[in-house]
Amino acid sequence: MTTPHPPEYETLVGQLGRWDRRRLVNLALTWLPRGLLAGLMVAALAAAAARLRPLLDEQQLLLIIAITGALGLLAGLVWTLVQRHDLAQRARFADRQFRLQERSATAVEIQTGRLTVPPIFADQQLEDTLRAVDNVDTGAQFPFKLNWQDFAMLLGAATLLTVAYILPNPQIPKLMQQRAITESIEEQIGVLEVLEEEILNNPELTDEEKEALLEPIQSALSELGQPGISQEEAVASLSEAEAELRVLEEENAVPAGDILNEAGSSLADNQ
Numbered sequence: 001m002t003t004p005h006p007p008e009y010e011t012l013v014g015q016l017g018r019w020d021r022r023r024l025v026n027l028a029l030t031w032l033p034r035g036l037l038a039g040l041m042v043a044a045l046a047a048a049a050a051r052l053r054p055l056l057d058e059q060q061l062l063l064i065i066a067i068t069g070a071l072g073l074l075a076g077l078v079w080t081l082v083q084r085h086d087l088a089q090r091a092r093f094a095d096r097q098f099r100l101q102e103r104s105a106t107a108v109e110i111q112t113g114r115l116t117v118p119p120i121f122a123d124q125q126l127e128d129t130l131r132a133v134d135n136v137d138t139g140a141q142f143p144f145k146l147n148w149q150d151f152a153m154l155l156g157a158a159t160l161l162t163v164a165y166i167l168p169n170p171q172i173p174k175l176m177q178q179r180a181i182t183e184s185i186e187e188q189i190g191v192l193e194v195l196e197e198e199i200l201n202n203p204e205l206t207d208e209e210k211e212a213l214l215e216p217i218q219s220a221l222s223e224l225g226q227p228g229i230s231q232e233e234a235v236a237s238l239s240e241a242e243a244e245l246r247v248l249e250e251e252n253a254v255p256a257g258d259i260l261n262e263a264g265s266s267l268a269d270n271q
Contacts, residue, residue: 016090030075040157047164054175080251098136103129216244
């Protein structure tokens with residue numbers, strides 16, 4: 001059966017807990033701003049890169065700012081929480097911070113049975129510890145601290161990102177053009193894939209006719225699927241495929257029906 005601790009010891013444990021929470025608050029006041037600053041600096045690098053190359057629009061930049069800032073805060077919070085102390089560590093911290101000359105650590109060791117002493121000495125040591133604890137001026141000896149240099153840097157990073165978000169980005173028109181080209185290419189790839197499927201499943205065409213029709217279409221699909229293809233290259237590939245289909249129609253190498261008309265019109269629309 002566990003022997004109950006005296007009320008004086010519970011009072012000491014409570015005070016050690018309050019000091020430890022104050023320590024964690026001070027850690028949070030240091031590491032939360034630093035975590036946020038690290039996240040915003042990553043976002044600032046992304047914003048700078050987006051002004052050198054067409055990479056991000058305003059909404060994407062805002063999303064990156066929010067995500068990196070939140071991740072930075074989370075990292076700061078996690079780092080703060082992993083610094084939590086057990087009772088023995090709290091006692092040693094209090095002894096160092098408030099110059100209690102190992103009173104708290106000794107009291108905890110005695111009351112938890114790690115150090116065996118006569119009962120009368122244990123009571124006297126605990127009373128002496130509580131007197132020393134009562135004489136501590138927590139606000140003066142362990143004040144809340146803010147690192148104003150961190151906050152100044154945080155303000156500077158936030159200002160830089162605000163300016164980067166508000167000022168027009170000369171890369172945005174290029175980015176929008178690239179996206180339009182990409183969407184157009186993807187749309188045409190879809191059209192060609194549908195046309196390819198229709199040719200393969202057309203029972204009126206012979207194998208030789210299917211092969212003749214599919215060759216320019218598959219060639220165009222291969223070229224359009226190349227990463228980083230430019231608008232000029234895409235148009236050239238589509239034009240070449242259309243020209244080959246037109247030749248096949250004129251030479252009557254394959255039936256000049258709806259399939260060729262669809263291919264010619266869909267390809268011509270992208271020139």
